[in-house]
Amino acid sequence: TEQDTIYFYREDNLWGGINFIQTPVSNDSSKFSYCKITKAAGGAIEIESYNKVIISNCTIRNNRRTDHGGGINCLNAELNIRNSNICRNLAINYDDFATCGGAIYLENSYLKLENCIISRSFVYGEYEVEGGAGAGMYIINSSCDITNCEIFGNYSIIHGGPSYGGGLYAYNSQLDISNTIIRDNEMTAGSGLYICDSNGIIINSLVHNNHTDGGFMDGQGIGISISDFDIINTIVCDNSAYGMTGSGNINIINSIFTNNTYEQIHLSGGYQGCYTTANILYSAVEDGINGVTIGNPGWVTFNWLEGNIEDDPLFIDPDNGNFHFFSDSPCINAGTPDTTGLNLPEYDLDGNPRIYEDLIDMGCYEWQGTDADDIQLPMTSYQLYNYPNPFNPSTTISFSIEQNQINELIEINIYNVKGQRVKSLPVILSDPAAAGRIEGQRQNNQYSIIWDGTDENKHPVSSGIYFYQLKVDGEVKQTKKMMLIK
Numbered sequence: 001t002e003q004d005t006i007y008f009y010r011e012d013n014l015w016g017g018i019n020f021i022q023t024p025v026s027n028d029s030s031k032f033s034y035c036k037i038t039k040a041a042g043g044a045i046e047i048e049s050y051n052k053v054i055i056s057n058c059t060i061r062n063n064r065r066t067d068h069g070g071g072i073n074c075l076n077a078e079l080n081i082r083n084s085n086i087c088r089n090l091a092i093n094y095d096d097f098a099t100c101g102g103a104i105y106l107e108n109s110y111l112k113l114e115n116c117i118i119s120r121s122f123v124y125g126e127y128e129v130e131g132g133a134g135a136g137m138y139i140i141n142s143s144c145d146i147t148n149c150e151i152f153g154n155y156s157i158i159h160g161g162p163s164y165g166g167g168l169y170a171y172n173s174q175l176d177i178s179n180t181i182i183r184d185n186e187m188t189a190g191s192g193l194y195i196c197d198s199n200g201i202i203i204n205s206l207v208h209n210n211h212t213d214g215g216f217m218d219g220q221g222i223g224i225s226i227s228d229f230d231i232i233n234t235i236v237c238d239n240s241a242y243g244m245t246g247s248g249n250i251n252i253i254n255s256i257f258t259n260n261t262y263e264q265i266h267l268s269g270g271y272q273g274c275y276t277t278a279n280i281l282y283s284a285v286e287d288g289i290n291g292v293t294i295g296n297p298g299w300v301t302f303n304w305l306e307g308n309i310e311d312d313p314l315f316i317d318p319d320n321g322n323f324h325f326f327s328d329s330p331c332i333n334a335g336t337p338d339t340t341g342l343n344l345p346e347y348d349l350d351g352n353p354r355i356y357e358d359l360i361d362m363g364c365y366e367w368q369g370t371d372a373d374d375i376q377l378p379m380t381s382y383q384l385y386n387y388p389n390p391f392n393p394s395t396t397i398s399f400s401i402e403q404n405q406i407n408e409l410i411e412i413n414i415y416n417v418k419g420q421r422v423k424s425l426p427v428i429l430s431d432p433a434a435a436g437r438i439e440g441q442r443q444n445n446q447y448s449i450i451w452d453g454t455d456e457n458k459h460p461v462s463s464g465i466y467f468y469q470l471k472v473d474g475e476v477k478q479t480k481k482m483m484l485i486k
Helices: 372-381
Strands: 006-008 018-021 030-033 035-038 045-048 053-056 059-061 064-066 072-075 078-082 085-087 090-093 104-107 110-114 117-119 122-125 137-140 143-147 150-152 155-158 168-171 174-178 181-183 193-196 199-203 206-208 220-232 235-237 242-253 256-258 265-268 276-281 292-295 300-304 315-317 322-325 385-387 395-400 410-416 421-427 446-451 464-472 475-484
Touching: 030 035, 045 053, 072 078, 206 220, 220 235, 235 242, 242 256, 265 276, 265 300, 292 300, 385 475, 395 475, 410 446, 421 446
Parallel strands: 006 035, 018 045, 030 053, 035 059, 045 072, 053 078, 059 085, 064 090, 072 104, 078 110, 085 117, 090 122, 104 137, 110 143, 117 150, 122 155, 137 168, 143 174, 150 181, 168 193, 174 199, 181 206, 193 220, 199 220, 206 235, 220 242, 235 256, 242 265, 242 276, 265 292, 276 300
Antiparallel strands: 315 322, 385 395, 395 446, 410 421, 410 464, 464 475
C-alpha cells in the first residue's frame, strides 16, 4: 500500500534491475504495487517470454540501460501497467546502432497502459549512425493500448543519424491511443509520435507543443509512414513544423489542426511504392483545404469531404494549454452526425460525457453548455491551480477571488473521471486561518486548501485522474484536472 511502499535501489547505481527471463509459465503472477524502482544501471525491469507481470501505482525513475528500455524492456511478453509514473529514464549507446525506448521498449509483446505518465526520458547516442527512436516509448512488432495517459518532455541527444518519435515510436505494430495527452516532446521527426508500417487509431486525444531539433523532415506533431491510421476527435496544434505528415491509408474525423508552424497536414506517396489515400471529414483545418499540401500527387488520393471548416476553433486560452471552447465556437455540435463505428470512449478528455446535446463536437473536449461569459471569468479572475501535479499523497489547491466575494459560500469539489463527487472542501474566506490564506499574497486575495487524497469517509482514493471544481455561491466558476500517482 501507499503507507508501506517498497523501494528497489542502490546508492551506487550498480545494480542491474529486476529481471524476468524465461520465467516458468507455471509461476504465479508477479505484481508490483506501490513500489519505487530507481538507480538501476541495467534498466528497472526486464521481461522476456513471461506474461504475468502487473505493475500498478509504481514509480520507475532515474534508471538507465545500454541499448534499449531504460525504464522497462519487454520482449515476447504481455504486460499491464496502470496508475504509474515512469520518468527520467535513459537508453544509452556508444556503438554505431540505434538507441530506442528511453522509458519503455516493447518488442513482440502486448502492453496495456492506463492512467500513467511517461515523462522526461531520453535516448542518447554518442557515435550513432542509425539514429535513435522512441524517447518515451518504442514499440516494434507489438500491440499496445494506451488510455488516459500523459506523455511529455521526452527527447533525444543523438550525434549522428536522425531520431524518430519523441513521445512514442511504433513500427509494424497495432497502436490504439485514447484520452491521452502527448505534449512538449522533442525529436527530429515525429516529435509527438511517429507511426511506421503500423495500424491503429488515436482518439479523444491532444497532441500539442511538440518540437523538432532540426534536420530530417523538419518534425511533425504526428508522423505517419506507410500505415493505416485513424485520427478521431483529436486536437493537433502548436507543433513546430507540420501538424501531421502522412502516407498510407489515413482517416481524419472530428479533429482539429491549427497553429502548427508549417502546413497543418502534408500528404505524400511513392516511398517503397506506397499509394496514399486520405479522407478528411467533419474536421477543422486552419486555411481549409489550402492547409493540406501534397507531395508526389500521382501517388496520393485526397478526399476533402463533408463537414470540414477552416474557422478559428475559438479555444479559451491555448497559450496556457486550455483547449476548451468558448460557447460560440464553430466546432461545437459540428462533428459527424453519425458516430456509428467510431468506437468513441464514454467520456471526453476531461471525463465529461463525450456527446452533449445529441451531437458530438470536434476535438477532444466536449462543450458542456457553459456560456462564454462564465468561462472567461475564471480564466481572468480566479487563477485556479494545484501544486504539485501529479501529486502523492496530497496537493495544494489555490485560487483567488474578488474582495466583494469574501463572505460568499466557496467550495472546492473533487470528482473522479466518471463525474462522481469524491469529496467537498468548504472554504470560509472570512476566517483567514480556516481559509488557508497563502502567506505573502494577502493583497491579491489568494487562498489555498489542501486535499489529502481521501474521500468523504477519510479513506484514501486510488491513483488516477481527478477534477477539482471551484464554486462561488453555488455557481461553478472553473474546473481543472489533476493526477494522483501512488
